[in-house]
Amino acid sequence: MPGHVLADDAATPLVEFSGSLIKTVKGKRYQAQVFAKGDRLRLEYKYAIRTERGYAAIEIIRLDRSETWYLLVQQKELLVTGLDPDDLLPIGPTLPGEQERTLVGDATAAGRTAKLFEVQVDHNGRVERFYEWVDVETNVVLKLVSRDREWSFEYERFRLSPQPAYYFDEPQGYKKRMTAIAPQGRG
Template structure:
């Protein structure tokens, strides 16, 4: 089964429902990192390039879409879209980004209801703050452990307490990213069906 990691990206700040004492450094707007996602015993990997409200994912194994397999996805939150690049067809498959399927970069989670600081921690070799976060996804309550980088405010790891689901960043490098990483490639054309869907993990 194919899976999109796209959509697990969020640039919002701390929600009003969060602990008002939780103060985070502003997350750097540009960086690259390796991303690992685990879902029900399966493991998915991608290289991530982030720039403001845009992200590029280069998948280790191509993801399945309704038009074929794609190894590169560009998430444009400013346009509320993800673009799957279909190299063999020279096409772009645009799909909508759903808020509840967004991977956190900054600490606030979609539907966040409360946040409790558990204490200081270390993950992927970096000093971090460990939080327990409760969210409401369309009426479904879920609890997470969230490790937030103490220096930058970037979420390094997120683990659900209620299901077999987790994401983790590693090998983070904070540096400027090229603009063209996040634009429609030259020579590609957009495919605009009445309904665009793809398998998601």
């Protein structure tokens, strides 16, 4: 499963929330607890991510620094990589490469009132189509499904709540290590 990253556009809602995220890729299911505070995201995975330096169960995304951090607890290291635009987890409704958006109608996702859209994007010269459920109150994407059903993500639980700033800061006592290699998948 690719890493999760906030959509990097001006429409990213500056909202604080937590939720239980389920992502399905080619039949494999991945789970994470998500904490969001504006342009920062923290994912605590049910199963750790394999990195070049070991396994990380916590990923912190910092759009303000264009970085993704993986906490390697056993080594007390913070593995830092650049953001990968192909691994975007959209928060705001505008998708990268979006060409067309059609309102399908009213819907519900994660127990919340939403608008359902059909969205067409250009991804590296290839046309892709999605169904996207956008929360009416916050404008946050609650669910996104590829039309070919190859992958999807959705929040099972979504709760608006203030998030502590330290969730998104460098942990004290950790050694920062830069790398260009993204995680290899879930372990």
